[in-house]
Amino acid sequence: MTTSPLEEADTLSAQEATEFSPAQFVRWFREVAPYVHAFRGKTFVVAFGGELVQANALNNLIEDLSLLSALGIKLVLVHGSRPQVNEQLRLKGFQQQFGRGREPMDPDALECAKEAAGEIRLDIEAAFSQGLPNTPMSHAQIRVISGNFVTARPTGIIDGVDYRHTGQVRKIDVEALKFAIERGSIVLLSPLGFSPTGEAFNLAMEELATSVATSLRAEKLIFLTQGQGVIDADGNVNTELARLDADALLAAGGLDEDTAFYLQYASKAVKRGVTRAHLVPFNTDGVVLLEIFTHDGVGTMVVEDTLDDLRPATIDDVGAILQLIEPLEEDGTLVKRGRAVIERDVENFTVLEHDGVIYGCATLHAFAEDQMAEMGCLIVHPEWQGTGEGEILLRHMESRARGHGAKRLFVLTTRTSHWFIKRGFVQGGVADLPKEKQAHYNRSRNSLIFIKRL
Structure with a gap:
């Protein structure tokens, strides 16, 4: 018997993709086919903060998500709105500004949260409605559904502090979500939930996305973040982490704030049954496609155990x-x-x-x-x-x-x-x-x- 050469392959980078020869394009298309087959019919929850919208990265993301939908992947989108809420508060003369942690929200801030969520939701729906010829959205015809899928409860009073309209997820209407996505619609969830008494509560986007992904037993939970993912000692992105290793990194400290914040939710999702959770940088064009359809991806993937x-x-x-x-x-x-x-x-x-x-x-x-x-x-x-x-x-x-x-x-x-x-x-x-x-x-x-x- 002989052995095969293990030399570097003559492969193209993402930047060189526009220079594909016909043979290279055919080879690439065949190589992604196993992923297309593997993920058809699976559910992905894609979550992103208002920072992505601020960075004008929304249209490119929507184009890529429409492609995933066309390939038979079921999508639930969860958007955040922290920077937009803070901007609304600033414009109205309020001093309060919200960070990542759970903070009390009064009625005025809640109104700002509603306005910000409504504006972003309409922008997303408009982006999915594009259909100009010679664009990636041509013939897409994607239906986006929003609704009262999330039942919330008040955070209540903690250490004497009344959190008022800041809430937490009580229940996800799984049957209604499945009914929508199994008929080809994309479900869009804003970071708001409603109580049985008709009150509205502001929710953390990350908590909402994790709850939805675990309730649906999603194949993937993908967080689009400002960071690059978990960086190893050599300065490279750690493309795959077993959940226990992720927990050890969190316990040891040393991760930057953005990465640590999202990694805890990724670990929690995997522990609760989500197959894979990803942290990917939204400032990379086509990042969702690169993460899903290339071997190592471009961000950090957390799994219950390593996939190799x-x-x-x-x-x-x-x-x-x-x-x-x-x-x-x-x-x-x-x-x-x-x-x-x-x-x-x-x-x-x-x-x-x-x-x-x-x-x-x-x-x-x-x-x-x-x-x-x-x-x-x-x-x-x-x-x-x-x-x-x-x-x-x-x-x-x-x-x-x-x-x-x-x-x-x-x-x-x-x-x-x-x-x-x-x-x-x-x-x-x-x-x-x-x-x-x-x-x-x-x-x-x-x-x-x-x-x-x-």
Whole structure:
């Protein structure tokens, strides 16, 4: 067996997307297809504050959300309005300004909150109503529904302070929400709720979005924030966090205020049953599409456990393995096997899976008498090369080989000798192979032999 090259892929950045050749466009479109299939019919709750509206990012977001709707994704939008409420208060001569924390709201401030929410709601509905030719909204014909889906209760008196018209979510009308979204409408929720007595209460957008996402058991809760997400020690965005790791970061402190604020709600949502919660920067054009339809996304995703998964292959994975292998068989990197051989040997394969998409594989064959094992078909999809997945597969296969009692791991390759040399393999000869392998060595391919002591 030979192994595939693990070199950097010739892929386009988002900035270069407008320069797609036809072949590149077709390749990209095919690569996002698994995500389209996976998310069709799923429910996403998308939440954003009034800061996004202030930054004039609303129209671009609406265009992207309309595309998600066209792809069969069910959407509930939750908007905030803090900066708009504060502006209303300032214009009317009131001194009070609202921050992120829960604060008392008097009747005058409540009126400002109603005005701000109403203005933003109308702007969003107008944006979804666009339909000019030669624009992303052409032929969209999206219905937006707002209503009294949220029952609120007063926060009450805490430590002697009466919070008056500041409220909390009491109940979400799940059946009414499902009725609307399952018929193709987008539900739009403002940060206001109503009590059974007819009173209105101001709600925190983040709490409302989390409550809606958990009540609907949403596939995703997406917060569009001013920050970039969780930044690691090297200054890079941590694209995926297990919930327990997110909680540990929150407990340790050190996160910036914006990130910590949203991360606590993301963690809470995942703990309560939301599959994935995301923090993404609204100042990046197309951020929702990039987060959903690219492997690592552009923000931070919180999950109950990490999604990258090394697991034994099953017969259901044969098609995906063939898709990884066939291009390398065509260019001569790998020996042609065919479906029948893969099906026969599928129990020897390990696959690397992310979010339901198989993007890497490797196979292992043990030679017990010689205390050796052969690794083959080490493949990482070109779109996801260069970020350590090859190393992950290699370490896993080394561990499997040790489990079989192997003292040495060998590979046969025609293209990637330097990659293996850098990882501790040394060149050997045919005589160094197990006797059984020597008998089947294909001398016409003249594959190089590399061996690593385990």
